[in-house]
Amino acid sequence: MFLLGILGHKMTNQEQQDFKSQVFYLLSTSNKGDTFTYGELAKHAGAPKHARLVGKILKELPKDTRLPWYRVVNSKQMISFAENSDGYLRQRKLLEDEGWVITGQKLLTPEK
């Protein structure tokens, strides 16, 4: 895996492109039931401090994408959407379909 942006240096377009590709790759190779946090993805994609960028990227995915964007939650294992927003509802449904139990409002718990 290529580590880029090791140290403070603004990401070039090329790097951002690679970063994005990595994120997509990681997601595309994930299996049913997996989940990642934004931070993990960013880290695995080579830019540890870019959790937010991951969010931005996912946000721009086309609605009909086949990528499992919904397997990405924040570091607290919660859905990072405002409760009851449609994004939240969609993600929740998809996760439940993969066997997750979302307790109460947001908490995400493994179904183990």
Place this chain on the structure above:
DNA sequence: CTCACGGCTCTCA
């Protein structure tokens, strides 16, 4: 150049 704003994260109280 600042300012605000994210599908974020950590730390500390």
Place this chain on the structure above:
DNA sequence: CTGAGAGCCGTGA
């Protein structure tokens, strides 16, 4: 466990 505060960093006004 909860919440405030500070980092973080690309983007757009």
